[in-house]
Amino acid sequence: MKKPTLFYFVHAHGNGHRATFNMLYPVLSVYFEVIAITTNQEITAYLHQRHDVRVLELPPKYPADYEIPEHTFSKAFEVTPYAIEPAHRAKALAEAIAHFKPKAFYCDGVPELAIMVRGMGVPVVLIHLPGNVMSDPTQVFAHELADHIIAHFPSSLEQANFSFISKTYYSGYISQYAGRALTSSSRPHFDQVTVLLGYDNYDETVLQNITKDQSTQFTIVGNKRDFDVGANCTLLGPVKDIREAITGEVVISAAGQNTIAELLSMKKRLILLPEPRPYDEQVVHAKVLAEQHIALLAQENFSAEQWQNVLQKAKRFIPDYKNLVNASAPEEIAQKMRNWYV
Numbered sequence: 054m055k056k057p058t059l060f061y062f063v064h065a066h067g068n069g070h071r072a073t074f075n076m077l078y079p080v081l082s083v084y085f086e087v088i089a090i091t092t093n094q095e096i097t098a099y100l101h102q103r104h105d106v107r108v109l110e111l112p113p114k115y116p117a118d119y120e121i122p123e124h125t126f127s128k129a130f131e132v133t134p135y136a137i138e139p140a141h142r143a144k145a146l147a148e149a150i151a152h153f154k155p156k157a158f159y160c161d162g163v164p165e166l167a168i169m170v171r172g173m174g175v176p177v178v179l180i181h182l183p184g185n186v187m188s189d190p191t192q193v194f195a196h197e198l199a200d201h202i203i204a205h206f207p208s209s210l211e212q213a214n215f216s217f218i219s220k221t222y223y224s225g226y227i228s229q230y231a232g233r234a235l236t237s238s239s240r241p242h243f244d245q246v247t248v249l250l251g252y253d254n255y256d257e258t259v260l261q262n263i264t265k266d267q268s269t270q271f272t273i274v275g276n277k278r279d280f281d282v283g284a285n286c287t288l289l290g291p292v293k294d295i296r297e298a299i300t301g302e303v304v305i306s307a308a309g310q311n312t313i314a315e316l317l318s319m320k321k322r323l324i325l326l327p328e329p330r331p332y333d334e335q336v337v338h339a340k341v342l343a344e345q346h347i348a349l350l351a352q353e354n355f356s357a358e359q360w361q362n363v364l365q366k367a368k369r370f371i372p373d374y375k376n377l378v379n380a381s382a383p384e385e386i387a388q389k390m391r392n393w394y395v
Contacts, residue, residue, distance in 0.1 A: 057156040057395060059085035060109075060149075060170070063100065064162030065093035069311030071100075073161060073205065076229055078104055080387035081159075084395050088153060090146075092163070109149050114139040124331055129190040130165060147173055156394040157200070164195030176200035176394070181221060182310065183341070184332030187214055192332075201393060203386060206310065207377055210341050224386055225379030226314035230296060232380035244269055245301030246364065249312065250276035256353065257281060259326075263305060265357035269364065274298045303367045305351070308335035313342070318378040322367050323348035346373050 059081060064070040074089070081087050089108045091097045097110045115121060116136050124132055133139050146166070150173050158170040161180040168191070171177045179199035183206070186192040196202060196217050204211070208223035215221075246269055248260070257280050264271045264286050271286045274295060280288065292298040296319060304316055308327040316323055325348050327335035343350040349370060351363055379385070 056084060056086045058153045059087050059157055059159060059390070059394070060090050060153070060155040060175070061087055061159040062090040062161055062163065062166055063096055065091065065096040066162070067309060067311075069309055070161050071096070072229060072311050073227065074100070075103060076227060076383045077386060078106060080383045081390060084387060084391040085156070088149075088155070090149075090158075090166075092142075109145075111145050112138070112141045114142045126189040126331075129194065131191075133165065143169055146170065150175060157390070159390070160195075160199075164189075164191045167195040168198065171198045178203060178390070178393075180205065181215075181217075182332070182334055183210070183212065183338040184330065184334035185337060186332050187216065189332070201389075203389075205314070205382070206338075209376070210338075210345065212337065212341070222386075222389055224382040226310075226317060226377050227382040227386075228311075228314040228318035228378055228380075230315050231318040231378050231382075245272070245303075246270070247272045247274060247299045247301060247304045249274050249295070249304060249306040255280075259353050259355075262355060262357040263360050266361050266364065270300070272298065272300045303364065308339035308342075310334075310338065313338070313348075314378060317347070317372075317374060318380075320374060322370055322372055324351050324363055324367055325349065326351045326353065347377070348372065 061074065063074050078087055087106060089100050089106050091108060091110045094110065097108050100106055100108050115134060116138050119134060121132055146169060155175055157176045157178055159178045160167040167177045167179055177199045178201045179195055181202045181204045202217055202221040204221055204223045205227045206223065207225050211218065248263060248271055250273060255276055260280055260282060264282050267283060267285050269285065272289060273286055274289045274292055277290055289298055295315065299321065302322050303324065304321045305324045305326060306312055306316060308325040325339040325342065327339045339348065339350055342348040349363055349367055
């Protein structure tokens with residue numbers, strides 16, 4: 054019997070959306086003919102390289118040389134221009150829906166697409182992220198119209214002002230390393246610290262303050278730049294598998310949800326340095342983790358002495374890992390989708 058079609062939107066920003074698709078595509082494909090929807094040539098090429106999957110790349114919604122306005126979250130669709138390009142995107146999506154007749158739209162980002170698809174008569178499953186999304190009218194409407202909402206984190210970490218708990222399924226953190234982290238020594242290595250850099254314009258002075266303590270060895274991962282740091286630092290740059298690059302028990306990292314999930318699945322002690330995001334996603338999520346004694350929180354303006362203090366605190370810190378990462382999350386999400394739409 055022919056499997057029903059599922060449209061799965063893969064957001065192009067950050068590696069977390071790609072990693073999530075890599076985990077969910079194999080299990081969703083058991084029950085659905087999955088068609089990936091993208092808005093970006095790079096993510097299209099990535100998906101073709103990684104998977105034997107049909108990809109529909111939507112045309113751009115911005116005119117050539119259009120300067121995207123700053124997102125103020127003061128009104129719905131505020132960054133959608135008054136131009137013909139959004140109509141071309143909507144037309145391509147409508148034609149795809151009419152042709153493939155998807156049973157549902159799995160939307161991992163871009164609430165405008167969720168609204169558009171629901172208006173075309175297709176149920177929407179919306180992925181919910183931490184942050185101040187309820188301040189954005191577009192996000193609020195997308196959550197209201199969603200048939201189901203899925204959060205890739207535990208319900209215990211939900212924000213108090215989230216209004217859609219009743220129709221949200223909380224899978225727990227979803228990590229490609231869950232259940233298969235590398236075996237570590239029984240003796241904790243606190244003289245070795247790993248720093249995961251999230252973006253190429255990382256402030257060198259922040260890194261210099263982090264690594265000032267010469268009695269600690271730092272491994273710096275995930276950035277193509279060279280940095281002026283001490284002899285106690287090893288610069289690895291981007292790596293394929295962070296499990297093999299991380300040394301010691303303590304990791305200093307940004308607070309992206311996928312990164313947190315991976316590090317918690319490896320039972321690391323986290324010092325989180327949130328990066329700016331449109332909905333303060335990382336700041337909000339990091340604060341919740343700190344409040345619940347799961348991670349320590351740092352700030353970019355920390356002095357070298359303050360960094361040394363928080364690193365000392367991390368040696369004594371015993372995180373509460375209980376019921377956070379769900380190794381069965383991909384299979385459970387796929388089963389939910391089967392129950393809802395097959």
